[in-house]
Amino acid sequence: MTEPAIRDTASAPSPGCPPPHPAPRKPALALPPGSCDAHCHVFGPAEIFPYAARRTFTPLDAPKEQLAQVRAHLGLSRAVLVQSSCHGFDHRVLLDALAAGGGRLRGVALVGESTTRAEIEELHRAGVRGFRLNFLPHLRTAPTREEIDSVLERVDGLGWAAEIHVAGREVAHYEPLIRALPGRVVIDHLGRVDITEGPRNPALRSLRALLDTGDVWLKVSGVDRVSRQGPPYADAVALAASLVAYAPERVVWGTDYPHVNIEGAAPDDGLLVDLLAGIAPDPGRLRLLMVDNPADLFDFPHDEFPHDLRVEQT
Secondary structure (H helix, E strand, O other): OOOOOOOOOOOOOOOOOOOOOOOOOOOOOOOOOOOEEEEEOOEOOOOOOOOOOOOOOOOOOEOHHHHHHHHHHHOOOEEEEEOOOOOOOOOHHHHHHHHOOOOOEEEEEOOOOOOOHHHHHHHHHHOEEEEEEEOOOOOOOOOOHHHHHHHHHHOOOOOOEEEEEOOOOHHHHOHHHHHHOOOOEEEOHHHHOOHHHOOOOHHHHHHHHHHHOOOEEEEOOOHHHHOOOOOOOHHHHHHHHHHHHHOOOOEEOOOOOOOOOOOOOOOOHHHHHHOHHHHOOOHHHHHHHHHHHHHHHHOOOOOOOOOOHHHHHO
């Protein structure tokens, strides 16, 4: 795969990369022990981990220490760090963060033509358990089938999940490709469906059909991206809740911290956590969403946070 085609050498943050919320509230919702932020990013610091010369956006630094503080504030025990296109195929920033994670972090990599099998095996030993395919034009040109097959060959035998970043009706467009991918597939951010099209829109029909296969998972993250109402994102929360109820054993959730390539100010991450009370109101489904499902998908140990039935009975 090639790097994004737009060259950006500016050091100032790009439009759409606001600072994180200055004072996220402490969530009122007590998450089950072992809860996982299944989608967040680590950026820089740029003086140590430079951003790729050929990138489509420049974020503010969000180093591993900052992410750790946010997780602790929100009551999250685990996290999955997704390699960003602004760092390209240079995974040093991801490897550094995983090494400091004490076994409670996993990673999702970007694999390109220059990524060797030795590098991929190093990433696997460090805790990477997936690779991401970006189909959004603001990040890169959509990968060809030949490029995807090359990635699949490079990661063969490792059990990595394929993370698919598509938007709106592209979910339906790429449904045959997603069905054809081997192993587990994860669709990011509710497929970024156009919520104004209602329950019969093609993207939502495709999401449900893909979930029916048993091999496709969905991140019910990004309610702030999908909503057309703004905080507290009731329209997108209702959509996420319907999909959690539809396939409770194949959904995961993430903050998407620190929220790049968005419109307006960054959301309050404490609010995003509290919205889980509406997305997964049943305690058993909340545990699936936050603990058991991400443990299955990203190879976290199940016995580190044993299931306590008393929590569900309160």
